[in-house]
Amino acid sequence: MPELPEVETVRMGLEPVLTGQTFARVTTHRADLRFPFPENFAKRLTGARVMRLERRAKYLIAHLSTGEALLMHLGMTGRFHVQAKGEAVAHLLGDYEYETGAQPKHMHAVFDMRGGARVTYADPRRFGYMLLVPDAELAEHALMRGLGVEPLSDDLTPAYLARRAVGRRSDLKAFLMDQRIVAGLGNIYVCEALFLAQLRPSRPASVLATRGGKPTVHATRLAAGIKAVLKAAIAAGGSTLRDYRQADGSTGAFQNTFQVYGREGEPCVRPGCRGIVRRSTQAGRSSFYCPVCQH
DNA sequence: AAGAACTCCTGTTGGC
């Protein structure tokens, strides 16, 4: 589910209740998500203080006073929710849970902080996971080491895209979905960024590559399109399709602003363009694009 | 060795 804007929105929601706060009690309701919870997960967290909560790519990373880092990924359907002390959670519960007091289905972990705030993690598909990694080893961890540039940093430039695209055989869609190139994009924002750049998802990535001199106009437009769509999505609180919620339970709003994603058969929104948005399948995932203004 | 296919898991939706 969550791509960079959603993870960043969740990070901002969790920050005030986690940063500087100490875990009082940690409960898991099953042994594993995508991977098993770390050995002695609750024990290693209890009493630990969160020094800093950062996002890298689609990962949330809580740096702890114990010298470990709690590395979290939401997969497709992971949701963190913050409850203030005593806050009702009826909107998270089905009738059965509400009436019996049972844990909501798919609520796999509960973090109680000293001071009373509670953070819960739910994840129906369980593609998410949590790991504990020594802080000193984090940068070299297998999941972190190969990650590409942060798209909202100054590292993402037309020249960077042009350089990484040299000799690529894959299409632009696969190129941008590859976390080793640009970290944090997913299906939605790749489609939207390619629309803004007026590039077709099926174009070979090598169209970005420079021949000697300057980056191509494609690379320039694409770098700008990626940054623009991500910034706008963060400002809107992310995109809610099904499962995604901000940490306070509210939905994002950026799905109302999609230019092509999920708009198959609808007219292209670009002024003056008479195209009809098309859907195609690439690497088993849907791509949406305007066949008239994206080349 | 890059790139595509398959895999994990559950829920929802659309067609018949």
Next chain:
DNA sequence: TGCCAACAGGAGTTCT
């Protein structure tokens, strides 16, 4: 209403 197939925001692993 029921049943089944297709599909969903990700990405590690296995294949070719």
